Amino acid sequence: MELRRAYDQLKDSSPSLGLPSAGSKEKALEAMHTWELANRDRLTEAEVEDTHFFGFAGQSKLSQLIDFVFVSADLRAYEEADDQKATALGRILDHAVDRSQANEQLGEIDETAHLARLDVHAKVYGPVLDAVSAALSSEVSKFTTGREVVVTPTVHAPRPARTTFQVSIRDGAANTSVHRQGHGFQRALIIAALKYLADCRRPNDSMRTLCLAIEEPELFQHPPQARTFAKVLRELAATAPQGHTQVMYATHSPVFINPKGYHQIRRLCRAVGEEHPATEVWQATKEDLCRSLDGLVDKKVIKSRTEGTLGGALAEGFFAHAVVLVEGRGDEGVITGCAERLGLNLGAEGISIIEAHGKDNLMISDALFSALGVPC
Known part of the structure; x- marks a missing residue:
């Protein structure tokens, strides 16, 4: 209204x-x-x-x-191991397990049990309650006419049975609950469950995109395990049918940064000089690099170098406050040695020294860092 x-x-x-x-x-x-x-x-x-x-x-x-799944930094796997609709386990079971047949059979069992209870109540309580009803009706008839008192047992119908599942961890001969596991294993379990969720989705879900948003996937992980996680997350998005699965994560680890996919990286940093807290978002595209290097480096060279030579060398620089690009290891040694003799801790100042391995790579790296807002 x-x-x-x-x-x-x-x-x-x-x-x-x-x-x-x-x-x-x-x-x-x-x-x-x-x-x-x-x-x-x-x-x-x-x-x-x-x-x-x-x-x-x-x-x-x-x-x-969009089927949006958010994994926060403080999320524990035992919270996602409950068989609830919104948890990772609940979503996996919803996609992988058909409960309808079991629920139908369990419903028939409940119905049979309910009828049996009614029969027991009628046999045990029936004669006694009939006598009580007749006695009360006789007493009531002394005060009023045309009505009788009827006493019957109340039999509550059972609630529909729903099968629930639980997750436990078998470690050798011991069988323990998820929350008794270490943080690293719990984190691994969450990622594994989400990967399986992406793999086992039914065809009728093809219209919905599974979007995994993960906060700091490197938490509690050994370096080899972190590299495996990074590889799994990249493959999860790359191998899925187009538009079927998206993966986003916020990280402080170079292990999870693939410079080959620099166009997918968003660098967030605190804006300087603002009265109120503000965040700047930087990104780089192939067109940005080609435009800034026009006449200096061939486009084919830019493509081959960003996909190959520059691979792992640049990742740490994306997290730095400033980057010093050098051509080779000797140059890096000179700058590092001078800083040590002067008592300067470059790492504490957020300064990274990165080898570019060649003059063309120096220009390409400089263009890439500049596009992402890293002083170079």
């Missing part, structure tokens, strides 16, 4: 809009939508958008397109 009153007030106060009469909320919304489509040039941006477009839960539009 509040919406209809507001619509009628708008229609009466502004006849020039030509809004039709609307007898219901649905018709009022339809009329406004039709008007907006026909008068796009007269629309202004609203300060508050009261829509259901954003969000991944409830009736929002995005929930119909």
Whole structure:
């Protein structure tokens, strides 16, 4: 009613809009939508958008397109190992296990048990309650006529049975719960569960993109295990059908940075000189590199070097406050030695020294770091 009153007030106060009469909320919304489509040039941006477009839960539009899974830095695997709808285990079981047949058979068992309980109640309580009902009816008849008292047992129908599952960890001869495992293993279990979730999704989910958002996947991991995680996450997005799986993660580890995919990297840093905290987002594209190196380095060389020679050398620099690019190891040794003799700790200042292995690579690396906002 509040919406209809507001619509009628708008229609009466502004006849020039030509809004039709609307007898219901649905018709009022339809009329406004039709008007907006026909008068796009007269629309202004609203300060508050009261829509259901954003969000991944409830009736929002995005929930119909994206299956969003967020793994926070402090998430414990035992929280995701519960058989609940929103957990990783619950989603895996929902995709991989068909509970309908078992639920149907369990429902038949519950129905049979319910009928058996009714039969027991009738045999055990029936004669006694009939006598009590007759006695009470006789006493009531002394005060009023035409009515009887009936006493019967109350038999509660059983709730529909639902099979639930639990996860435990077998370590040799010991069988323990997930929350008794170390943080590293729990983190590995979460990533493994999400990978399996992406692999086992049913064909009817192909219209929804599985979007994994992981905060600091390197937490609690040994370096070899961290490298394996990084490889698994990259392959998860690369090998899935187009648009089927997306992976995003925020990391402080060079292990999880692949310079070959520099166009997929977003570098976030605190803006300097702002009165209030603000974050700057930097990114680099192949077009950016080619434009800044036009006339200096051939485009084919840029492509081959960024995919090959420059691979692992640049990753650490993306996290630095500033980068010193050198051609080879001798140059790095000179700068490092001078800093040590002067008592300067370059690492504490956020300065990284990176070997480029060649003059062309120096220019390409400089262009890439500059595009990502790293002083070079």
